[in-house]
Amino acid sequence: xxxxxxxxxxxxxxxxxQAAACLDIANFQVAADxxxxxxxxxxxxxxxxxxxxAGVLLPQQGRLTALGQPLPALxxxxxxxxxxxxxxxxxxxxxxxxxxxxxxxxxxxCRFSRRRRERAGDMKQAAATLLNHLGLGEDLWQRxxxxxxxxxxxRVAAARALIGQPEIVIADEPTSALDAARQEAFLGLLRQECxxxxxxxxxxxxxxxxxxxxxxxxxxxxxxxxxxxxxxxxTAGEAAGAAVPASLPHPRPLSRGERGDxx
Amino acid sequence: xxxLLPIALKSAWNRRYTLxxxxxxxxxxxxxLLGIERLRQDARDSFADAVSxxxxxxxxRSSPMQLLLYAVFHLGEASNNLSWQSAQRLAAHPxxxxxxxxxxxxxxxxxxxxxxxxxxxxxxHYGDKQPLRLARxxxxxxxxxxxxxxxxxxxxxxxxxxxxxxxxxxxxEDEHEPGHAEHGDKPFTVVGLLARTGTPVxxxxxxxxxxxxxxxxxxxxxAPIPGFAIPPELVKKFDLAPKAxxxxxxxxxxxxxxxxxxxxxxxxxxxxxxxxxPGVALAELWALMAxxxxxxxxxxxxxLVVSFAGLVAVVLxxxxxxxxxxxxxxSVGARPRDLFALLALEGGAVTLAGALLGTLLLTxxxxxxxxxxxxxxxxVLRLALPTMSELQLLAWVIAAGxxxxxxxxxxxxxxxxxxGLTPRV
Numbered sequence: 001x002x003x004x005x006x007x008x009x010x011x012x013x014x015x016x017x018q019a020a021a022c023l024d025i026a027n028f029q030v031a032a033d034x035x036x037x038x039x040x041x042x043x044x045x046x047x048x049x050x051x052x053x054a055g056v057l058l059p060q061q062g063r064l065t066a067l068g069q070p071l072p073a074l075x076x077x078x079x080x081x082x083x084x085x086x087x088x089x090x091x092x093x094x095x096x097x098x099x100x101x102x103x104x105x106x107x108x109x110c111r112f113s114r115r116r117r118e119r120a121g122d123m124k125q126a127a128a129t130l131l132n133h134l135g136l137g138e139d140l141w142q143r144x145x146x147x148x149x150x151x152x153x154x155r156v157a158a159a160r161a162l163i164g165q166p167e168i169v170i171a172d173e174p175t176s177a178l179d180a181a182r183q184e185a186f187l188g189l190l191r192q193e194c195x196x197x198x199x200x201x202x203x204x205x206x207x208x209x210x211x212x213x214x215x216x217x218x219x220x221x222x223x224x225x226x227x228x229x230x231x232x233x234x235t236a237g238e239a240a241g242a243a244v245p246a247s248l249p250h251p252r253p254l255s256r257g258e259r260g261d262x263x
Numbered sequence: 264x265x266x267l268l269p270i271a272l273k274s275a276w277n278r279r280y281t282l283x284x285x286x287x288x289x290x291x292x293x294x295x296l297l298g299i300e301r302l303r304q305d306a307r308d309s310f311a312d313a314v315s316x317x318x319x320x321x322x323x324r325s326s327p328m329q330l331l332l333y334a335v336f337h338l339g340e341a342s343n344n345l346s347w348q349s350a351q352r353l354a355a356h357p358x359x360x361x362x363x364x365x366x367x368x369x370x371x372x373x374x375x376x377x378x379x380x381x382x383x384x385x386x387x388h389y390g391d392k393q394p395l396r397l398a399r400x401x402x403x404x405x406x407x408x409x410x411x412x413x414x415x416x417x418x419x420x421x422x423x424x425x426x427x428x429x430x431x432x433x434x435x436e437d438e439h440e441p442g443h444a445e446h447g448d449k450p451f452t453v454v455g456l457l458a459r460t461g462t463p464v465x466x467x468x469x470x471x472x473x474x475x476x477x478x479x480x481x482x483x484x485x486a487p488i489p490g491f492a493i494p495p496e497l498v499k500k501f502d503l504a505p506k507a508x509x510x511x512x513x514x515x516x517x518x519x520x521x522x523x524x525x526x527x528x529x530x531x532x533x534x535x536x537x538x539x540x541p542g543v544a545l546a547e548l549w550a551l552m553a554x555x556x557x558x559x560x561x562x563x564x565x566x567l568v569v570s571f572a573g574l575v576a577v578v579l580x581x582x583x584x585x586x587x588x589x590x591x592x593x594s595v596g597a598r599p600r601d602l603f604a605l606l607a608l609e610g611g612a613v614t615l616a617g618a619l620l621g622t623l624l625l626t627x628x629x630x631x632x633x634x635x636x637x638x639x640x641x642x643v644l645r646l647a648l649p650t651m652s653e654l655q656l657l658a659w660v661i662a663a664g665x666x667x668x669x670x671x672x673x674x675x676x677x678x679x680x681x682x683g684l685t686p687r688v
Contacts, residue, residue: 076598076599080596097274097592099277108595109596111270112596
């Protein structure tokens, strides 16, 4: 491991106004094109970790470098730029902007990042290739995102995370809204495409069964020294992971508001 | 920023019904605000235009407002007249260039009847010192001639040569109660139609002072004398010189004499007289109305504030639903200030569009309803380019709307900082 893609050393993060740290990581590295399964229950600090790596939150202490760049040294705008240039994100659900078509959703990062645009080459072609690989036929591309099933939406989100070949893909419980059979299929596709794009994959889940096949497994309970000793992040900060039940019985259709006025 | 524009448009289109309703609310309040402003200006203009070139309005001593109201606007009735003798002495005064004696009290289907002399057509000016102009016909010359203001002719459809009778006192239009005092035995012939002036002259029926005297020959105390009627062909045998008039409009040889003349009339021995400077009295009268005027403006400003509150509420309420959308945008590289701009721009754009739509609506309404409003209510709404003060109002509206939109923008900014990439929904 010459230069790790991600390098965290003695990183401590606490929410403003809270004495106890919610995240305290002694040492964590990820190599380029490594696929890491991060296991953690809600409240274990995993979403905080992802927000740190994505440059949304800043640690109060420690060293955090991504692609050789110390993130805390960058301005907020530069961190936003870093994120769109180098990180693809997939969330648990509601990944897509309801009023944009499937294709426009996939192309969003290219809108904001020149680097992603350039690396994608012919953007439409790159999006088409990704969508095809992920099993989304051409007939779906112009449809509004809301007309897709949740499984299809997650695959669109994966295509968006991968377009323009970012170095890091972060998937935060991306399969928890899918049923078991589709979880496997989605995970397979995601890993295959990350490998093809030579992107590192940080796959976060509370579900141990999905860890199969990952070369490396990390448990938040071990990684995060603050876990279980009063890091009260469940209420203060652990974002969607805490507020949205980790596993919903059924894929929940989009709410009215998201569906908007689409006829 | 520019890469956000297509997204902003699609997002707004996605919420087009709520945004559309907000837009309409803003447009309507802008229409109201501008409409009231325009009415106010037009009212003020036509008010100030009602008389010009007249140095003094002279009447029996009462309140200056009242004198102005009946002498210039032909509203209400003179409580006291001044004697014809005084009027004649005034006309002969060395400082006086001309006088227009006027006598009020009768009406024709709701329009006031003004008894005067041919000097009226020569010396009466309105607006920017514009003389009266006859669209058709000529001033009255024989006894039972009548000259109609433009609106009287339009509304009642009179042509030259038509015959009409006058009612005693101010009867309302179409109010033909039996027994209502009519000068039905002495019909008048329309000999002249005045061009439109936009002043009370348009609503006035003009007859000679002698005619005024003639139709009241066989009257006493506001009613015909029972069993005593003088047919029109015999009236010329009587002395038709008026005994009194309601007021006299006076033009002086030199404006510098105004105050000396005013004092002279105030000290007049034979009867209590009063002379008012029409400009001053008009300003005082307008100041009275200014309260109502300002109240109107305040109400329309309040309506505008309400629609801005609606705008902010709609955008803020939408923000709850859009929180996820904003988090997604953030995850693909939008900065918090992009989201601030997105929200603030949306509100600003809705306000701008509302202001433009409101102005357009006012123009269309003016074009469509203007003639009807003028005919029905005497409200003159001119189709015109926005004036400076209207543009100023519009600028205020747009500034206020944009300012109000900063609130949702700021809220989105805060939310995107607090939520990070994972909105708490």
